[in-house]
Amino acid sequence: MRNNWIVLxxxxxxxxxxxxxxxSGNDRDxxxxxxxxxxxxxxxxxxxxxxxxxxxxPYNIIGxxxxxxxxxxxxxxxxxxxxxASAENLNLMADNKVEMAFVMSDALSQALNxxxxxxxxxxxxxxxxxxxxxxxxxxxRTDAGIETLEDLKGKRIAxxxxxxxxxxxxxxxxxxxxxxxxDLQVDYLGYAEASDGLNAGRIDxxxxxxxxxxxxxxxxxxxxDINIVQVLPEHVDAIVDEHPYFVSxxxxxxxxxxxxxxPTAAVPNALVVSSDLSEDDVYKLTKEFFENLDxxxxxxxxxxxxxxxxxxxxxIAPLHPGAERYFNEx
Numbered sequence: 001m002r003n004n005w006i007v008l009x010x011x012x013x014x015x016x017x018x019x020x021x022x023x024s025g026n027d028r029d030x031x032x033x034x035x036x037x038x039x040x041x042x043x044x045x046x047x048x049x050x051x052x053x054x055x056x057x058p059y060n061i062i063g064x065x066x067x068x069x070x071x072x073x074x075x076x077x078x079x080x081x082x083x084x085a086s087a088e089n090l091n092l093m094a095d096n097k098v099e100m101a102f103v104m105s106d107a108l109s110q111a112l113n114x115x116x117x118x119x120x121x122x123x124x125x126x127x128x129x130x131x132x133x134x135x136x137x138x139x140x141r142t143d144a145g146i147e148t149l150e151d152l153k154g155k156r157i158a159x160x161x162x163x164x165x166x167x168x169x170x171x172x173x174x175x176x177x178x179x180x181x182x183d184l185q186v187d188y189l190g191y192a193e194a195s196d197g198l199n200a201g202r203i204d205x206x207x208x209x210x211x212x213x214x215x216x217x218x219x220x221x222x223x224x225d226i227n228i229v230q231v232l233p234e235h236v237d238a239i240v241d242e243h244p245y246f247v248s249x250x251x252x253x254x255x256x257x258x259x260x261x262x263p264t265a266a267v268p269n270a271l272v273v274s275s276d277l278s279e280d281d282v283y284k285l286t287k288e289f290f291e292n293l294d295x296x297x298x299x300x301x302x303x304x305x306x307x308x309x310x311x312x313x314x315x316i317a318p319l320h321p322g323a324e325r326y327f328n329e330x
Contacts (some may be wrong), residue, residue, distance in 0.1 A: 043281045045122045048078040051092050051101035053085035053164075054191045058211040058302040059102040059269075063301040070285065071293050084190065086165030087117055093274055094122040100285070104134050104165030104209075105245040105268045106172065116171075117163045124275045126320035128286050130313050131269035132211050132305035135249060136169065138229035138264075139217055140205035141198055146229055149177055156185040158194035158206035169267055170207040173231065176239030189289070191216040199224055211269070211302025211327075213255050222257045228256065231264040245314065273320055282322025 048070050054060035063080040070078035081098060083089055086107035090096045094111075114121035140146035144154060152174075159181075160166025166172075167188065174180065187203055194206035195216040208214050220226055233248045240246055249266040253259060271289070273282055289296075291310070296303035308330060312319070319327075 004075065005111065038276035042075055042282060044073045044278050045099065045281055046076055048074075048076055048100060049098045050078070050080045051083050051089035051098040052080045053083060053089075053102065053210075054161075055082050056215045057085070057191050058214070058300045059085065061300040062296050062303050063102055064216075065296055066289065066292075069288060069295065073248050073288055074284065084164045087111070087163040088161075090118075090191070090272075093125055093272065096124070096274065096276070099277060100128075100271070100273050101199065102131070103272055104169065105130075105270050105314065105316050106169050106243060107165040108270050108272065109239075110168065114316060116168060125272050125317050126275045126282075126323075127315050127317035128271045128282065128289070128320060128323045129306070129311040130275050130315060131271055132302050133247070133249060133266035134165070134169075134209050134227065134269050135212050135251060136173065136231055136265040137208045137210065137212075137217060137251065138205055138212060138231065139194075139198065139208055139220065139226050140229050141201070142225040142227050144204035146205050147227070148230055148232075149174070149179060149235055151229070152205060153179060153183045154185075154309075155204040156187060156202070158187045158189040158197060158203050160194075160207055160209070161190045162188040164190075164262075165267075166207055166209045169209060169243075169265075170188050172239055172243050172246075173235065173265060176242065195220050198226070205229065209267070209306070211300065212251065213301065217256055225259055226256070228258060228262040228264070230262060233263060236265045245316070268314055270316060272317055273323075275318075275320065277320070277322070279320075279322040279325060282320045283325050284322075286323045286326040 014212040048129040050063045050067050052063040060082055067080050086103040089101035089103050090111040093101050106206040111118045111122045159170040191208055198206055208217055228251055236246055236248045245267050246265050250261040250263055253261050290308050293306055
C-alpha cells in the first residue's frame with residue numbers, strides 16, 4: 001500500500017515538472033511570435049545617416065525627428081547630414097556615405113538615368129516611399145514687380161544650390177517655358193541665403209521649393225513685403241511630356257498671408273535608401289517611419305501629407321525588398 005502511495009506521489013511530481021517546463025517553453029515561443037520578425041530588436045547596421053537639405057528646410061526638420069526615433073528605438077547612431085539637398089544626397093548614397101536620404105523625384109529620375117548634372121546613371125539606390133509634394137514657391141519682393149514667370153526675365157534670381165533638386169526643377173520649369181539662365185541674373189543660393197538676399201535687396205526673387213510651409217518664407221513674410229509668383233497650369237502642361245513628375249497645385253490662401261490661393265507646380269518627394277541595407281533592416285526602418293507619422297507631422301506640417309495609402313504611387317526607383325515586405329503586410 002505504502003509503495004502505491006510513493007508511486008502516485010512520484011508521478012504527480014513528474015507531471016508538475018513537465019507542466020512547468022512546457023509553460024516556460026510556450027512563453028518563449030509566444031514572445032517570438034508577437035515580435036513577428038524581431039521588430040523590437042536592433043538593426044544589423046550600426047549607423048543610419050540620413051541626408052536631408054538646408055538646416056531650415058522640411059527635409060532636415062523631418063529627418064532630424066526620424067533620426068531621433070531610430071536612435072531611441074534601435075539603439076543605433078542615427079543622425080542627419082545637412083546638404084545641398086537632392087543631387088548631393090543621391091551622390092552621397094551612390095558613394096556609400098549615407099544610408100537614407102530625402103530627395104525630389106525629378107532629381108531621382110535624372111540620377112537613375114544619368115541625365116542633367118549626373119554624368120552617368122547612379123546605382124545602389126532603392127526607394128522606401130513616395131512622400132509629400134515639394135511645392136515650387138517662387139518668392140519675390142513686392143517692389144520687384146514680378147507676378148508671372150515671364151516677369152523674371154532680366155531680374156536677379158536665386159535658383160537654389162547648384163545641382164540641387166530646387167535648381168533642377170527651376171531650370172526645367174524655366175526652360176520648358178522659353179526662359180534660359182541667359183535671360184536672368186542667376187545666383188545659386190539655398191533657403192537661408194536666398195531669404196537673406198531678398199531681405200537685403202541683393203536679389204529680386206528666389207525659388208524656394210519645399211513642402212508647405214517653408215520656414216524661411218514664413219520668417220521673410222514677417223519682415224518684408226513679398227508675393228508668390230504664379231505658375232499657371234499651362235506652364236506646367238508645357239513640361240509634363242519631358243518631365244512627367246510635375247503636377248499643378250495651389251498654395252492655399254493664408255499660407256504666407258496671401259489673400260488668395262496661388263497656382264504653382266509641384267514635384268513629389270521620395271525617401272530613398274541604400275540597396276546594400278538588408279531586407280530586415282529596411283523592413284524595420286520602414287515600419288518605424290510609418291508608425292510614427294504623427295510625430296513627424298508634429299515636427300513639420302509637410303509630413304502630415306505622407307500616407308501609407310499613397311506611399312507606392314509614382315515610385316521612381318526600385319522598391320527595396322524590406323519596404324515591399326512591410327507594405328505587403330498592411
